[in-house]
Amino acid sequence: MTPVDAVLVDDHPVVRAGLRALLGASGAVRVVGEASSGEEALEVVARTGPQVVLMDLRLGAGMDGVATTSALRRRADPPYVLVLTTYDTDADILRAVESGAAGYLLKDTPPDQLVQAVVQAAAGETVLAPVVQQRLVDRLKNPTVELSxxxxxxxxxxxxxxxxxxxxxxxxxxxxxxxxxxxxxxxxxxxxxxxxxxxxxxxxxxxx
Incomplete structure (x- = not known):
């Protein structure tokens, strides 16, 4: 199986290093670039043309993960964006989904599941962490105020x-x-x- 080309976007070098090692060892994913900010992510993606971008939501100053995801999805040949974050509030999930993210996972996702999620995202599948799925189901059952x-x-x-x-x-x-x-x-x-x-x-x- 041809490895999935992926770009990592996270403002913590240690996190990126860990993800690169984890994904690279799987043989199913090839990390072709990294970025520490939204602006840098746009440049790296334009240069490397990955199939999937693993995106953190909080990126310090400048564009956050949602704004970056929106910008990436507006490209002529957009990559799939898989949000990988520590935040699981309804607001964060809603903003990520509305921005065009193909999936939403938390950073405590088991390694094998993370690798599988990247492969699924590259195939155009939607990948959601169980807690995220439950939150979305709860919102449908108990509709609340909706902000764009x-x-x-x-x-x-x-x-x-x-x-x-x-x-x-x-x-x-x-x-x-x-x-x-x-x-x-x-x-x-x-x-x-x-x-x-x-x-x-x-x-x-x-x-x-």
């Missing part, structure tokens, strides 16, 4: 203490667009302030 991926991004920045102007700069959108998203968020959550919106979103499990 962009609304969640804006609210997450607000929760970090950023002003509207700072949120606009961080997400490369206009300040007017930020205000528009917040108006929609306020309406969906039934609140009338940024502080109340953040509190309500956390209570609903939409923010970590």
């Amino acid at each position: 991926a962009r609304e969640l991004e804006v609210l997450a920045k607000v929760a970090d203490g950023l002003s509207n102007r700072e949120v606009a700069r961080a997400l490369f959108i206009s300040e007017a667009t930020v205000k528009s998203h917040l108006v929609h968020v306020f309406g969906k959550l039934g609140v009338d302030s940024r502080t109340a919106a953040v509190a309500a979103a956390r209570e609903a499990g939409l923010l970590p």
Whole structure:
């Protein structure tokens, strides 16, 4: 069987080294590149053309895993993106799925299952960790307030203490667009302030 070409995206060198060793030893996956940021990931993928990208959600400054996944999936010949993270909140899962991720696994996934997940993702299959599957099923059974991926991004920045102007700069959108998203968020959550919106979103499990 021809190995699956993969790129690793994680801002921790030790994590990337461990994944490279694990996947390489399997014989089923060939790591053709690594990146420590979203911006670097776009360059590496353009250069190496992998079938699968293993993507962490938190990448420090710059583009996060969701924004990077969205950008990769917009490519003419997009790779499949398999999220591999320590975060399993409803908000993170929803944002990743909406961005086009082919799967969502946690970093405590057994090695053999991780290798199999990469192979499955390369074949176009959706791969979800059991806890993630359960969370999605629970959301279907008990529908709650739904915020779009962009609304969640804006609210997450607000929760970090950023002003509207700072949120606009961080997400490369206009300040007017930020205000528009917040108006929609306020309406969906039934609140009338940024502080109340953040509190309500956390209570609903939409923010970590």
